[in-house]
Amino acid sequence: MKIVTWNVNSLKVRLPQVVNWLEANQPDVLCLQETKLQDEFFPVNDIAALGYQSLFIGQKTFNGVALLSKQSGTDAVTAIPNWEDEQKRVLAATYGDVRVICVYVPNGESVESDKYQYKLKWLTALKEWLGKELQQYPRLAVLGDFNIAPEDRDVHDPELWKDQVLCSEPERNAFRELLSLGLADSFRLFEQPEKSYTWWDYRMLAFRRNRGLRIDHILLSNALAGNCKSCVIDKEPRKLERPSDHTPVVAEIA
Secondary structure (H helix, E strand, O other), X not given: OEEEEEEOOXXXXXXXXXXXXXXXXXXXXXXXXXXXXXXXXXXXXXXXXXXXXEEEEOOXXXXXXXXXXXXXXXXXXXXXOOOOOXXXXXXXXXXXXXXXXXXXXXXXXXXXXXXXXXXXXXXXXXXXXXXXXHHHOOOEEEEXXXXXXXXXXXXXXXXXXXXXXXXXXXXXXXXXXXXXXXXEEHHHHOOXXXXXOOEEOOOOOOOOOOOEEOOXXXXXEHHHHOXXXXXXXXXXXXXXXXOOOEOOEEEEEO
């Protein structure tokens, strides 16, 4: 099973890139974040033409998540239960015996902002829900833009980013709390090249200079992690004209 996460930063803009990537790579499930589309404008027919089915929840201009899959998803959930939130950031469905949860974690803006406090509370709610999901679905994968670089090796300049949003200790602790539920960071199950990142700012030639962060992750339950064959970052889409500032992360599970 090949599962993928990709923050496309506007599906309307990036649809041709997504279509080409799906055709070339044929994942079983592709999790998208920041689709930035109201549901009535989701390109269902374009995706169906490729042999993929779509589940999605979106809003105008901001947020939005989607699951594109070769087989039908069941038991869909479109929000963290018992958590009041108008922002469309979560989508879950079951494919065969694998539960797939797509998340777009709040950015947090800055550690001094109200949005940062919202992010920490959101992560606490996510942890509580995932704990229950793991009890029901032992074969569970959580994919998405977590907006957290877990360790200094996931940051191009740790001193520059020290105590800043995306790299602050409360955020990193929240990430560790998710792992403590019985989840593994699939990328770190394998030997990886140094300076491996998934996001690069559009400014200051950041991608060309590889000044990035690894903030897009695939977390696997123990039942899946033991069968994970690989997890890689595909940097090719970031080289395209008008790319997303993120690039796909791909995990293959036996």
